[in-house]
Amino acid sequence: MPVEVRVDRGRCRGLGLCSGMAPEHFRVTSNGYSVPLVPVVRPPDDVALVQDVARCCPMEAVEVTGVEHPVAGEAGR
Numbered sequence: 001m002p003v004e005v006r007v008d009r010g011r012c013r014g015l016g017l018c019s020g021m022a023p024e025h026f027r028v029t030s031n032g033y034s035v036p037l038v039p040v041v042r043p044p045d046d047v048a049l050v051q052d053v054a055r056c057c058p059m060e061a062v063e064v065t066g067v068e069h070p071v072a073g074e075a076g077r
């Protein structure tokens, strides 16, 4: 199932662990917050990686959730 990746700016401190672990998925911008580069990650590609990043973020700012309304034909992938 695809997962959605978000960064809570209220929690993010711009420490850069996420972009260090997964530079293809996160970038710390000049305003000091991380932004997800791939908002929806589809398995098997990197779902485990973004979940690891969420577990490792010291501010618990990375949210990885199931996509509530997958595009038709994507459910169960």
Ligand code: SF4
Pocket: 007, 011, 012, 013, 014, 015, 016, 017, 018, 019, 026, 028, 033, 034, 056, 057, 058, 059, 060, 061, 062
């Ligand atoms: S690891 Fe967490 S706190 Fe650090 S930049 Fe990434 S989202 Fe922000």
